[in-house]
Amino acid sequence: MPNPKKRHSTSRQGMRRANWKISLPSINSCPQCGQPKLPHRICINCGFYNGELILPKKVKTKPKTEE
Ligand SMILES: [Zn+2]
Structure with missing residues (x-):
């Protein structure tokens, strides 16, 4: 079995464990x-993608009033 020859320092261990940190997602403007x-x-605001309307804005339908 392959094994490390020498013990790694706590600093090296910390550097290895610091790799999981991810950067913030990039944000573009519409x-x-x-x-x-x-x-x-x-x-999300206007529902457009690549100059096309994908998600039409939700139109609230008024509930029919019963007489
Ligand atoms: Zn937009």
């Missing part, structure tokens, strides 16, 4: 409305 959005995702 060309349609200017709101911040994630790249390669539909804009």
Whole structure:
């Protein structure tokens, strides 16, 4: 079995364990409305992606009043 020849220092151990830290996701601004959005995702604010309307805005339907 391959084994380490020498014990690694606590500093080296810490450097190895520091690799999991991930960077913050990059944020682009929507060309349609200017709101911040994630790249390669539909804009949550206006529902546009690549100049096309993907998600039409939700239109609240008024409940019919019963007479
Ligand atoms: Zn937008």
